[in-house]
Amino acid sequence: MRKLLITAGFALAWASVGIAHAQIYPSHPITMVVPVPAGGAFDVTARVIAEHMRASLGRAIIVENVTGAAGSIGTGQVARAAPDGYTLIFGGLNTHVINPAFLALHYNVLNDFEPVALTATVPLLIVAKKSMPANNLKELIAWLKANPDKASLGTGGRGNVSHLAAVFFQTETGTRMGIVPYRAAGAAINDLVAGHVDVMTDLASNSLPHVRAGTIKAYAVSAKTRLAVAPDIATVDEAGLPGFYMEAWQAVWAPKHTPKAVIEKLNASIMAALADPAARSRLADIGQEIFPSERQTSQALATFHKAETEKWWPVIKAAGIKPE
Secondary structure (H helix, E strand, O other): OHHHHHHHHHHHHHHHHHHHHHHHOOOOOEEEEEOOOOOOHHHHHHHHHHHHHHHHHOOOEEEEEOOOHHHHHHHHHHHOOOOOOOEEEEEEHHHHHHHHHHOOOOOOOOOOEEEEEEEEEEEEEEEEEOOOOOOOHHHHHHHHHHOOOOOEEEEOOOOOHHHHHHHHHHHHHOOOOEEEEOOOHHHHHHHHHHOOOOEEEEEHHHHHHHHHOOOEEEEEEOOOOOEOOEOOOOEHHHHOOOOOOOEEEEEEEEEOOOOHHHHHHHHHHHHHHHHOHHHHHHHHHOOOEEOOHHHOOHHHHHHHHHHHHHHHHHHHHHHOOOOO
């Protein structure tokens, strides 16, 4: 009986500490680690959300770019941080789904983080150089099948979203191309514009400006609905490749064991940021699509994250993607 009382006492004390912490949280600035270089759409999204979180939390949200090892250095840093709500990771498909499927990590993406909120997403476009003879997606697939191993497909690096999309595209269409990994998506897009590579499956935010400029061809968007910012581009379902859905989604996590009340406070702040018209307009400008509010909850993120790992890990492992 004495043991039970002591155990219950400890549990009550720990719960009280968590409640007290949440009541005064945050008492100083919060760091949001972004594991990619500054300046891209991913980084800009984190900064837009962080700026608007400041208003509801009353504290600065410091965005810190911690790059290297495909984003795993920054992600690992947060996994090892104190679970007090003052260190967050702004990650997504790359950091929390692709990396653990082909890199040897010192943390577990499913067990070492507390989901906070699912934020925004960017679907991919299937694009080709301007001189590609195919005028629509069905013609492109037919041309690639008739010319196996003759076309080149550029990606933003081994193991990143565009590389996974390239593998998925070839698997789903029965086509074969030489995959050319670049150090960054921008370099790959530049070579596509110059005609040095033939095809890409890349983030809409990267390729859409070139589509609008008429320097590359767009065949379809890898989503169930058309892009609000480019409604003239057909979905994969409409274009003849049904079910080829892929999106570079983003989310926020905290270290494991961060108090639930703190998670709830962070989630409410992020949801308020995503509901702000100015934030929504800014994200739309860079091709980001905000998830519906019912999908922005911490539980929705946990469910979605698990489903994404179950979908993509077998594809990555079957493709034999290895670190550079």
